[in-house]
Amino acid sequence: MASTTGSGVDLSRVPLSQRGHTINVQETEGTIGGLITVEIDGQPVKVPLGTTILEAAKRVGIRIPTLCYHEDLCVAGVCRICVVEVEGQRTLQASCAFPITAPMKVFTHTRKVRQARRHIIDLLLANHYGECYTCSRNNNCQLQALAKEYGVDFFRFGHPETPTYAEDRSSHSVFRDMNKCVLCRRCIRTCIDFQEVGVLEVEGRSAESKVVTFMDKPLAEVVCINCGQCINRCPTGALRANDPTDDVWAAIDDPTKHVVIQTAPSPRAGIGECFGLEPGQPLTFEMNTALRLCGFDKVFDTNFTADLTIIEEGTELILRLYKALVQGDKNIALPQFTSCSPGWVKYIEHFYPEYLPNLSSAKSPQQMFGAVIKTFYAKQMNIDPKDVVTVALMPCSAKKFECNRPEMCDSGYKDIDYGLTTRELAKMISETGIDLPKLPKSDFDDPFGTATGSGVIFGATGGVMEAALRTVIEMVCGIKVEDIFAHADIIPVRGFEGVKYAELPITAVGPVPDILKHLVPNWDWLKGAVVKVAVAHGTANAKKVMDDIKRGGKFSECHFIEFMACPGGCIGGGGQPIPTSPAIRAARAKAIYSEDAAYEIRKSHENPAVLKLYGEFLTDGPCGHISHKLLHTQYTPRGKYIE
Amino acid sequence: MSATHVGPLTFALVEPAKPIKAALALDRASVIAAISASGIKGRGGAGFPTGVKWNLAATAKDEHKFVVCNADEGEPGTFKDRVILTEYADLVIDGMTIGGYAIGAATGIIYLRGEYTYLRRQLEAILAKRREDGLLGKDVLGKKGFDFDIVIRMGSGAYICGEETALIESLEGYRGEPRNRPPYPVDTGFQGHATVVNNVETLAWIACIVSKGADWFKGVGTAKSTGLKLFSVSGDCTRPGVYEFPMGITVTELLKEVGGENAKAVQIGGASGHCVPASEFGRTIAYEDIPTGGSIIVFGPGRDMLHVAKCFTEFFVEESCGQCTPCRSGNLTLLEGIESLQRGQCSMKYLQELCSLGETMQLASKCGLGQSSAVAFLSIVKHFPDELMGRGETKLAGRA
Numbered sequence A: 001m002a003s004t005t006g007s008g009v010d011l012s013r014v015p016l017s018q019r020g021h022t023i024n025v026q027e028t029e030g031t032i033g034g035l036i037t038v039e040i041d042g043q044p045v046k047v048p049l050g051t052t053i054l055e056a057a058k059r060v061g062i063r064i065p066t067l068c069y070h071e072d073l074c075v076a077g078v079c080r081i082c083v084v085e086v087e088g089q090r091t092l093q094a095s096c097a098f099p100i101t102a103p104m105k106v107f108t109h110t111r112k113v114r115q116a117r118r119h120i121i122d123l124l125l126a127n128h129y130g131e132c133y134t135c136s137r138n139n140n141c142q143l144q145a146l147a148k149e150y151g152v153d154f155f156r157f158g159h160p161e162t163p164t165y166a167e168d169r170s171s172h173s174v175f176r177d178m179n180k181c182v183l184c185r186r187c188i189r190t191c192i193d194f195q196e197v198g199v200l201e202v203e204g205r206s207a208e209s210k211v212v213t214f215m216d217k218p219l220a221e222v223v224c225i226n227c228g229q230c231i232n233r234c235p236t237g238a239l240r241a242n243d244p245t246d247d248v249w250a251a252i253d254d255p256t257k258h259v260v261i262q263t264a265p266s267p268r269a270g271i272g273e274c275f276g277l278e279p280g281q282p283l284t285f286e287m288n289t290a291l292r293l294c295g296f297d298k299v300f301d302t303n304f305t306a307d308l309t310i311i312e313e314g315t316e317l318i319l320r321l322y323k324a325l326v327q328g329d330k331n332i333a334l335p336q337f338t339s340c341s342p343g344w345v346k347y348i349e350h351f352y353p354e355y356l357p358n359l360s361s362a363k364s365p366q367q368m369f370g371a372v373i374k375t376f377y378a379k380q381m382n383i384d385p386k387d388v389v390t391v392a393l394m395p396c397s398a399k400k401f402e403c404n405r406p407e408m409c410d411s412g413y414k415d416i417d418y419g420l421t422t423r424e425l426a427k428m429i430s431e432t433g434i435d436l437p438k439l440p441k442s443d444f445d446d447p448f449g450t451a452t453g454s455g456v457i458f459g460a461t462g463g464v465m466e467a468a469l470r471t472v473i474e475m476v477c478g479i480k481v482e483d484i485f486a487h488a489d490i491i492p493v494r495g496f497e498g499v500k501y502a503e504l505p506i507t508a509v510g511p512v513p514d515i516l517k518h519l520v521p522n523w524d525w526l527k528g529a530v531v532k533v534a535v536a537h538g539t540a541n542a543k544k545v546m547d548d549i550k551r552g553g554k555f556s557e558c559h560f561i562e563f564m565a566c567p568g569g570c571i572g573g574g575g576q577p578i579p580t581s582p583a584i585r586a587a588r589a590k591a592i593y594s595e596d597a598a599y600e601i602r603k604s605h606e607n608p609a610v611l612k613l614y615g616e617f618l619t620d621g622p623c624g625h626i627s628h629k630l631l632h633t634q635y636t637p638r639g640k641y642i643e
Numbered sequence B: 001m002s003a004t005h006v007g008p009l010t011f012a013l014v015e016p017a018k019p020i021k022a023a024l025a026l027d028r029a030s031v032i033a034a035i036s037a038s039g040i041k042g043r044g045g046a047g048f049p050t051g052v053k054w055n056l057a058a059t060a061k062d063e064h065k066f067v068v069c070n071a072d073e074g075e076p077g078t079f080k081d082r083v084i085l086t087e088y089a090d091l092v093i094d095g096m097t098i099g100g101y102a103i104g105a106a107t108g109i110i111y112l113r114g115e116y117t118y119l120r121r122q123l124e125a126i127l128a129k130r131r132e133d134g135l136l137g138k139d140v141l142g143k144k145g146f147d148f149d150i151v152i153r154m155g156s157g158a159y160i161c162g163e164e165t166a167l168i169e170s171l172e173g174y175r176g177e178p179r180n181r182p183p184y185p186v187d188t189g190f191q192g193h194a195t196v197v198n199n200v201e202t203l204a205w206i207a208c209i210v211s212k213g214a215d216w217f218k219g220v221g222t223a224k225s226t227g228l229k230l231f232s233v234s235g236d237c238t239r240p241g242v243y244e245f246p247m248g249i250t251v252t253e254l255l256k257e258v259g260g261e262n263a264k265a266v267q268i269g270g271a272s273g274h275c276v277p278a279s280e281f282g283r284t285i286a287y288e289d290i291p292t293g294g295s296i297i298v299f300g301p302g303r304d305m306l307h308v309a310k311c312f313t314e315f316f317v318e319e320s321c322g323q324c325t326p327c328r329s330g331n332l333t334l335l336e337g338i339e340s341l342q343r344g345q346c347s348m349k350y351l352q353e354l355c356s357l358g359e360t361m362q363l364a365s366k367c368g369l370g371q372s373s374a375v376a377f378l379s380i381v382k383h384f385p386d387e388l389m390g391r392g393e394t395k396l397a398g399r400a
Helices: A029-034 A053-059 A111-125 A142-149 A186-194 A229-233 A245-253 A265-275 A284-294 A302-326 A342-351 A353-358 A365-381 A398-403 A422-432 A453-459 A463-477 A539-550 A582-598 A608-616 A625-631 B018-024 B028-038 B050-059 B080-087 B089-103 B114-132 B164-171 B200-212 B214-218 B251-258 B305-319 B325-342 B348-364 B368-373 B375-383 B393-399
Strands: A035-040 A043-048 A083-086 A105-107 A174-176 A201-203 A210-212 A239-241 A258-263 A298-301 A388-394 A418-421 A499-505 A530-537 A560-564 B066-071 B107-112 B149-154 B195-199 B228-235 B241-246 B265-268 B274-277 B295-299
Touching (some): A035 A053, A258 A265, A265 A302, A284 A298, A298 A302, A342 A353, A365 A388, A365 A625, A388 A422, A418 A422, A463 A499, B018 B089, B028 B200, B050 B089, B066 B164, B114 B149, B164 B195, B200 B228, B228 B251, B251 B265, B265 B305, B274 B305, B274 B375, B305 B325, B348 B368, B348 B375
Parallel strands (some): B107 B149
Antiparallel strands (some): A083 A105
8 A cells, every 4th residue: 555645755644545556467468577558649658557647648748737636745636637538438537546557548638638628627717716817826826827728718607706705814824715716625635644734624515615624713723833835735826825025015115114134045945936947046145135125124144043043952952961861850851852843833732732841942043033133133233123123034834923923022022023935025026126036146244144054954854953963963072073974964864754863872072162061061971872863844754753752662762853844844835936846845955955065164053143142142151041031932732622 | 115016026035044055155256256147237327247346356465355235325216225125134135245255355334324224223133133143253154264244334415425435435434535446446445455345236136146046147137237127216107116127128118017108208327317208218228228226217298307407417516525626516517507598598509518518527527426417417408409498487487
């Protein structure tokens, strides 16, 4: 019953009907060696047994239109747009769902096929309310593209003139407009099977079918983790992120406001896709220029606080280990979990609230940045913090929820005012008429422009762990990471495997660095220890690890585990350009690692600006009182039962 | 309701449990060979050869196989399975047990239509009695190594759950929606295991075939549609009820038996079946001509065929699972079209468009429901064009 989606996500909970199936076929003359020759539109193609017609057609360059099909998701076969004629079959077959198990002749554009596709598009349009002009997905909509491809020039079966459903704008992160829904169920498969969160399902039958939350409650009131993966996979404008660009423009236009923006690494790796570039071409420094042209007063690098996060989170880990191993404190929760993915944080709050003590209390880089800007920076610049507007460019829809958490006001103000997604910034840049890829490059602004390669790789799964290990190895062992891992590339925690596990024996220890001296006297207690770490991306994988911890399995013996809500990490975030696929995410990750390699300083604890911040502002050091007030937070056990 | 018959049904003549004894005396391959030789095809309406189905399941490499009795009789105008389950449930259970033996399954499941909940207690009693008698449980009738037992699972009233893969989804606790096929249940069925899903009547006939022999069964009916079949006859006839006829009976012959000689049309195969006009009453009811799961609805001279089309389409608008586009939206579009025909507001061009949409629904829908839901409408358009066009509010009001 093996099944793959190309992302390595376990589908064990997926309904059988939606899994790929192993086809047991006797080897016959036509199927020698597990290969089979089929003819598609007269072209022969040799494919492995079980290959779908859709995949086989791709191999010979024949494009079959799809709508409910998505590379990341299990097959549904419900929209029927991909139907083809198979010789000898009475009915047309959905090419995305039809496994080839015998030699056959397939025809992809006969009269019946064209008529069926045209009818299906007409039927979808007959239930799709809304004008393309006013849609966030104008020009990036699969339904619109199909209508164009099949020459739809009138609404054969009518077109709704009034909306049927009220929009759901309750969530800080995800807006739902079911009037535009085409019932492809990609969001459902994303939520249930891909992410294993399970907020969305179909309710009602026939034409009354509708994608709903539990009891059709507003999204803000259910267990949605705001990861936005559904947005990335919605073919139409039925799902989109809560868009604050009007407010951001208003702040920019207000002369009394000092508007600063921080940019995370993943949007830089992705934004080019919104301007016609192939995935994987970072535009970090062109984007800096564009942001200034848009009118932002300062452009900072989130990597700065990513480095800060590593110091805080790493120190927290060391303290936990020290208290548990040396002081014998039995109440210390281990393994420590990362807390920089707000989707993951809300996931654990809902589904594993009993493990919240394991979650690092360190805020995410985004929120640390806001707290530092509205305190240290405002003071330094002599600006009243109430006049500082902090905008965060993130690859993420959950960051919008995060910045609106009521507890995220430790600076005395809302730490971060607005979270922008990559897509929303691309829209802002388009509004200015700027051709982003052609802009000259420019650097980040000081004092938070200095970053390290470690901050950059936060964007890819395993990146936080790699950054943390680079710092921990050097701080504890007193050696260079490069002595163990060539070029300081910690390969074991890289890559798209769903769950990664690594062990790092500490054979020798060095002196305790100055910054930590007030916390631990020496490292002798770590000598001979084996640090066990794990990395999980996508909540479906997080679930696997958490369930293993619950059972007392291998992961319960880890010391530190990185969790990212989104598959691939932030580069696959819910605020990234649409579409997404395993190949696109891999290209973005490659871009991020190549940026890391280009940095002169690649370790968080060597970031001079971070060290300066500890020297001048966070004077009682990592995990000290000041940092605890500004850079750490607490969590809300939410549970999964909804009132 | 009791079965209406001039003579006894064949089922009344077969002694329960004897078929199992007969089957256990044979080896498994021979049982399947006998079923294949009888030529019996699925009595639920789709007409898939039962012997082929069983053989596929029997050869599937799987340690856990299942025999499912599809007792989700939901086709409008069908009520013969209810009669069988009420009066001849033993034969159905015999058939399932034989199936378990033939394909190597240890578990049988009766998926009972929600509306038939009242039959459950009676069926459970029969199962309990059979366990006492050694007809179910470990080493059935002393046959070493053949363990077989049956559980009853209730449907909840969805028509679509009569479709075998939707039925399996429902059994697994999911929303009852058809799966993609292939793979078929004989390969990947209940909980991923090889599963045969057979109609109530098919299983009862299996018992008869094993008892009376394949030749007896093959001797009745036509070459391609062997044996006898139960029919649920309703509508404008003087003697509605459940009938047993040989396959291949003509519509005229059938109408004569049931007192429906003056019919102007007969709906054969329920809502998803064909509407046959009087001019074609010479045709035969058989898989090779007009197939049916047993539903016969007679329409007398006074019936408004557009209204008939509307009723059937309304049924599908209600019962589509909503999964695939052609069925979910297509049926609603057809219904709206029929309503505009009733108002006299549908152009010939749009009617043609609707017919071509009907063709798309037949070709592109995911399962048998969508593939057959336009058939009634299309056959009414074809055979009763005079009743479609030129209607208006006045005429409609007059009829009401």
